[in-house]
Amino acid sequence: MTALKAGATIGILGGGQLGRMLGSAAAALGFDISIYCPEEDCPAARVAAQHTIGAYTDTDALIAWAKTCDAITYEFENVPVEAAQALISAGALVRPGAKPLEVSQDRIVEKTFLRDCGIQTADFAQIDTAADVAGPIEQFGGEGILKTRRDGYDGKGQARLELGDDYEAAHKALKHAPCILEAMVPFEFEVSVIVARDRAGESICFDIPRNEHVNGILKRSVVPSDLSADVAERAGDAAKALADALDYVGVLALEFFVLSDGTLLANEFAPRVHNSGHWTPEACATGQFEQHMRAVAGWPLGPVTRYHDVEMLNLLGEEALVPPEVLAADGILTLYGKRDAKPGRKMGHLVRRRS
Amino acid sequence: MTALKAGATIGILGGGQLGRMLGSAAAALGFDISIYCPEEDCPAARVAAQHTIGAYTDTDALIAWAKTCDAITYEFENVPVEAAQALISAGALVRPGAKPLEVSQDRIVEKTFLRDCGIQTADFAQIDTAADVAGPIEQFGGEGILKTRRDGYDGKGQARLELGDDYEAAHKALKHAPCILEAMVPFEFEVSVIVARDRAGESICFDIPRNEHVNGILKRSVVPSDLSADVAERAGDAAKALADALDYVGVLALEFFVLSDGTLLANEFAPRVHNSGHWTPEACATGQFEQHMRAVAGWPLGPVTRYHDVEMLNLLGEEALVPPEVLAADGILTLYGKRDAKPGRKMGHLVRRRS
Numbered sequence: 001m002t003a004l005k006a007g008a009t010i011g012i013l014g015g016g017q018l019g020r021m022l023g024s025a026a027a028a029l030g031f032d033i034s035i036y037c038p039e040e041d042c043p044a045a046r047v048a049a050q051h052t053i054g055a056y057t058d059t060d061a062l063i064a065w066a067k068t069c070d071a072i073t074y075e076f077e078n079v080p081v082e083a084a085q086a087l088i089s090a091g092a093l094v095r096p097g098a099k100p101l102e103v104s105q106d107r108i109v110e111k112t113f114l115r116d117c118g119i120q121t122a123d124f125a126q127i128d129t130a131a132d133v134a135g136p137i138e139q140f141g142g143e144g145i146l147k148t149r150r151d152g153y154d155g156k157g158q159a160r161l162e163l164g165d166d167y168e169a170a171h172k173a174l175k176h177a178p179c180i181l182e183a184m185v186p187f188e189f190e191v192s193v194i195v196a197r198d199r200a201g202e203s204i205c206f207d208i209p210r211n212e213h214v215n216g217i218l219k220r221s222v223v224p225s226d227l228s229a230d231v232a233e234r235a236g237d238a239a240k241a242l243a244d245a246l247d248y249v250g251v252l253a254l255e256f257f258v259l260s261d262g263t264l265l266a267n268e269f270a271p272r273v274h275n276s277g278h279w280t281p282e283a284c285a286t287g288q289f290e291q292h293m294r295a296v297a298g299w300p301l302g303p304v305t306r307y308h309d310v311e312m313l314n315l316l317g318e319e320a321l322v323p324p325e326v327l328a329a330d331g332i333l334t335l336y337g338k339r340d341a342k343p344g345r346k347m348g349h350l351v352r353r354r355s
Numbered sequence: 356m357t358a359l360k361a362g363a364t365i366g367i368l369g370g371g372q373l374g375r376m377l378g379s380a381a382a383a384l385g386f387d388i389s390i391y392c393p394e395e396d397c398p399a400a401r402v403a404a405q406h407t408i409g410a411y412t413d414t415d416a417l418i419a420w421a422k423t424c425d426a427i428t429y430e431f432e433n434v435p436v437e438a439a440q441a442l443i444s445a446g447a448l449v450r451p452g453a454k455p456l457e458v459s460q461d462r463i464v465e466k467t468f469l470r471d472c473g474i475q476t477a478d479f480a481q482i483d484t485a486a487d488v489a490g491p492i493e494q495f496g497g498e499g500i501l502k503t504r505r506d507g508y509d510g511k512g513q514a515r516l517e518l519g520d521d522y523e524a525a526h527k528a529l530k531h532a533p534c535i536l537e538a539m540v541p542f543e544f545e546v547s548v549i550v551a552r553d554r555a556g557e558s559i560c561f562d563i564p565r566n567e568h569v570n571g572i573l574k575r576s577v578v579p580s581d582l583s584a585d586v587a588e589r590a591g592d593a594a595k596a597l598a599d600a601l602d603y604v605g606v607l608a609l610e611f612f613v614l615s616d617g618t619l620l621a622n623e624f625a626p627r628v629h630n631s632g633h634w635t636p637e638a639c640a641t642g643q644f645e646q647h648m649r650a651v652a653g654w655p656l657g658p659v660t661r662y663h664d665v666e667m668l669n670l671l672g673e674e675a676l677v678p679p680e681v682l683a684a685d686g687i688l689t690l691y692g693k694r695d696a697k698p699g700r701k702m703g704h705l706v707r708r709r710s
Contacts, residue, residue: 003680006690006703024379027402030679030690030703046404047382282640285687285708299680302687305708307662324385325358325654332640332657335361335385348361348385353640353660 003298004070006030009049010296011069013056013083015042017336017346018273018289019075023047025281025289031297036065043337044075059086066092073250073296077104077271078151095199095296096250100271103246107149107180110268117245119238119266122257127179130168137163140183146170148177158216185265187257191225193239194277196251196291198301203243204291205236206284207306209276211255217344221276221312222354223283231262242269251292253277275346279312280304282332282351309354320347358653359425361385364404365651366424368411368438370397372691372701373628373644374430378402380636380644386652391420398692399430414441421447428605428651432459432626433506450554450651451605455626458601462504462535465623472600474593474621477612482534485523492518495538501525503532513571540620542612546580548594549632551606551646553656558598559646560591561639562661564631566610572699576631576667577709578638586617597624606647608632630701634667635659637687637706664709675702 004010010026012019015037023033024047034050035042045051050068054061062083066072071093074084077100084098103113111121125136127146137144146167148157159170161181171179190211197203210225211218227235239254246252253274255267273288281287286294286302294301315327320341327333327350335348359365365381367374370392378388379402389405390397400406405423409416417438421427426448429439432455439453458468466476480491482501492499497518507513514525516536526534545566552558565580566573582590594609601607608629610622628643636642641649641657649656670682675696682688682705690703 003678006675006679007692007694020382024382024402027375027379027692028689029683030688030692032401032692046387047379047402049401285637294683297680300684302683320361323358324361325652328384328649328657329655333385334383337362337382337385337387339362 004031007032008070008297009034009068010293011036011066011072012044012048012075013037013072013079014075015039015044015051016075017043017338019044020047020336021281021289021334022073022075022273022292025287026293029290029293029297031293034065034069036062041339046337056080056083059083062087063090063092066090071095071296073292074101075272077101081105096246096248096252096271100246100248100252104269104271105150107147107152107268111180111266113245114242114266114269117238117241119242119254120264121266122185123183125181127171127181129176130171133161133167133171133181136181137161140181143184144181145184146174147180147182148174149180150177156216185257186259187265188260189258190255190267191227191235191258192221192253192255192274192276193235194251194253194274194280194288195236195239195243196288196295196301197240197243197248198295199249199298201244202301203240204301204304205239206277206280206288206304208232208235209279209312211276215344217314217316217346218275219314219316221279223279223306223310227258228262231258231264235264238264238266246271250295251277251288275314276312278334278349279310279351283307283310283353311352311354313350313352314346315348315350317341317343317345317347359386362387363425363652364389364423365648366391366421366427367399367403367430368392368427368434369430370394370399370406371430372398372693374399375402375691376636376644376689377428377430377628377647380642381648384645384648384652384654386648389420389424391417396694401692411435411438414438417442418445418447421445426450426651428647429456430627432456436460451601451603451607451626455601455603455607459624459626460505462502462507462623466535468600469597469621469624472593472596474597475619476621477540478538480536482526482536484531485526488516488522488526488536491536492516495536498539499536500539501529501534501536503529504535505532511571540612541614542620543615544613545610545622546582546590546613547576547608547610547629547631548590549606549608549629549635549643550591550594550598551643551650551656552595552598552603553650554604554653556599557656558595559656559659560594561632561635561643561659563587563590564634564667566631570699572669572671572701573630574669574671576634578634578661578665582613583617586613586619590619593619593621601626605650606632606643630669631667633689633704634665634706638662638665638708666707666709668705668707669701670703670705672696672698672700672702
């Protein structure tokens, strides 16, 4: 495929805030946006030219929708792999493809893939039954985190275990789902690399944010991260190696734990634009949403020059019930148009320039 | 009215590129957008939650639409004054109101209003018939520009006249419309002030761009303008005085001719966001579209800190047929989603950082 023309339609699987921000960025480039998701009144559809309501498992509906799109991308990593594969088999151009979904949806597959790319991770073990915990937890120094292999996000589907805990009860609380036990990592702080890769295989990384989580949910990202140049370069190279190995086209985010000696341990990656990159549209020549859409369209990537130091604060649940005019006085405000401010729900974010 | 809440619906009269960019900016603040315009497939509706197709003269349709909106604004200055008045009479919150339309739609009323605000303009005379030209053109030094009082834009509806020309033929070419004769101004260059005023009466100006026109159409805006601080301050004060006199809420643009001695002669104003401010989203903490929507929502204005020097180039007609991936390699590209690239039509713009 050559590059998409202005006026082409880009389809997005998923209707959340990432789809909303991707859609607005693509509209600024002259594209029409078509959202496919199961929800009727979703944040993304309200800024899109078209909206198809359907299940991700309804292959016929997906393929009919795909015929109205010139290219398709996704805004969340739990799109069924089969949906992406069906679209590709039907001739649709899906960027970044089905493979990144397949790899990122299962923590064992993901960590194995990262290691195969030469990217270091914490130690981990496959847990099918509670009896599988005892060996690895001793090996990991007497503690670990039990996580479901699939469908966990924002700290959900996790339990911290110590030697001698009731492993069966912990596994039962996770509905006896297939799990992974990960060794605890004595990290100093967390960072993420947001990298874009175009169809020609060229990659470019945004400056690396340092990320602060509260209750497993991202609360704040700060740039610069104060990583040494050497460590930052290693992090960027790892993200590029991952993107290359996936033959990735678009933006992905690779999260790292940073140890006191500068060791980087990859935690997980997201095959999409990322919350820790929400400061990029305000602080950089090209934001992550535009960057992703440029790659999807087959356009060259934009420059990622950062104009100033910056922090991004997530507005979670009731934090977004502060009157918006008060929030807006305190930084550059983005709200996602979600109707209900459930506890912990990502409702918007604030970007602040740091002097 | 207190400030609009997140999730409120803002209605926009007009479906062009300004509505599109206003709509995307408002969506980022958490608002839903509802477009009212006569065209079925317009640039703005494709990024809006709602679209009502109707004539600006259909008062019943307008009022029915207004009932679905929490506030209403407009994206072009030729919305009939009667439409705005009917909406206001029906209880709708219309910002910036009907008065700015009334004043800006007629060049005689506009220049008189500017002068009443203490803002200097070129000399002008009212032309109802060709016979009215002879006196003023002599008084203006033997030349002048005949313009229709209403409905001119981008250099349309104008004719340059010299002493002894066939005034009747010129007036006939303008369909004998009520006209104004304006004295020629020996200006060095043109600038515009883009000012925002909030509901509390606070005003804030963006840095002033220098504007270059080709065939009466804006081609390039450059910031900084190289105006002296003193002249820039006078220009800003004039724009604020105009906004105050109109009890304006939102963004307006006031255009000036700059003479070699620093004299500023106001040309016209637009009661809306302005083409010469299209660099602001890329180069400033708050862009003009967000700024307008903040004012319309009753929110505080945002900071207009400019991060770097910048130029904005309009893409007119066939200039936008260059493949967008080529354009995008040359600056930050915005395309308006217009289906046909008619000659001279504003199709998009490029913003370039200047080192």
